[in-house]
Amino acid sequence: MILTVTLNAALDVTYPVDRLVPGAVHRVGPPRRRAGGKGVNVARVLAALGEEVLATGFAGGATGAAFLADLPVPSAFVQIGGETRCTLTVLDAEATLFNEPGPLVTEPEWQAFLTRFRTLRADVVVLSGSLPPGLPDDAYARLIEAADAPVILDADGPALLHGLPARPALVKPNAQELRATGRTPAQLRALGAQAVAVSDGPRGLAVHLADGGWRATPPETHGNPTGAGDAAVAAFARGLRRGTPWPELVADAVALSAAAVAAPVAGDFDADRYTAAEIRPTPLPKEHE
Template structure:
């Protein structure tokens, strides 16, 4: 089983309008509501790939119940911790080829709730083969919280795939216990290292930074062009096919799902990289965030090129 962590999930609401009018009433007929958050995108893709998956984090109030109901319907095991606060809404208004987002900050986690999560995580991490941790922290948690999760997982020999950025990523990499995989995009890589990373040569050079020492897998996604992947001392350039993009949101999460599933299935390096990047491409071809078509996996995987540098 794979465990995904989404500490600040949301109910994602999408309103589609022909035109957004300011300072007046806008009526919308095309509405969708989904269980949102980067880790829940990972969960859905893992489930669609027919692997057993559980999801955890913090949920509260009626919106938390909505998420519990949705993931149960999707065949995702519920390892979430209940809190007193209310799970947040995140609203996207799609209009005239644009997307305007209104994102709530979410609840504040108190010390008792944080401790309960850590205790349950210590139990749950022993039941699974891999853990993915995605996104930001809710209010109330210290910036070393991910580092603490990685340490607990390390104590039980459970590898962690971490997808976060900025100070959260920096603090985790500073710890004695390293994630098994991290996945910064090109911009996040530059921010982490505090230097320009604008071309392929600079990406390859950045991957050799001592900051990544002890991290077996470093995946740098570069949008529609593909990715650079470092496994121990080997570095690969990955080229992905051009496709008709419907919705690229969630493609990075889908790549994380692909790596988690590929690790679980014991794929070789090249097959693993192809498989994982396939999920990012297939997600971009779907309207729903965190969704892939399993029947297109072989077709897409055959279009991906992996070159050892």
């Protein structure tokens, strides 16, 4: 069982329009609504791979109800008084995004989540995305400490840095998120991460380990890069559960990530491209901090 944690879940809403014109009135085509958030995308990919998965996090209000109704995997979300956020994409020839702030999570709600989390057994835990307002910066450290299994942490900024001392099995910043920390992969390891995977879009993915690491690049793929990182995280979660060796696991993460780029919606992947991909990992030299 893989447990995905999405503390700042979202209902992803898409508004098709002819052309977005600031100041104008737009007639919207049939809107699409889909349970979202990075952890939910990971759960979708895992479920499509045939993995047993359980999704948890916070949900509240009418948007939370719509989110839960759309979740395609078993779930154990904790109800909150606030309203689950929406992320809106206005779609013409390009995509214009509007990210609502997350709901305020109260201290009793956070304690209720910790209690619930401790009851959920998992072989691997995946912690994904931003922290909603109200949670302490070290919320992910508390969950890593409470977990009875290896933990993958896919976050950025303070949520990532404050999680490191709790020794997650793997962190997965993308190249831009890594730069924003002002740290090298070796430094993130020194701060507590057991492995550091850095994704860099078409330039590929590298996993930095104590004794070196592995890198692989995807085949040229056109499509929607949203959700590619979540697909890589899904591959890592399955691989950690199975004990897959790192070179094979890096190749698998790159193949699944490229197959996700080829699918139009985050959380989906192109199964034919995934099985057909031939990815050759190459070793990385041992880094110095």
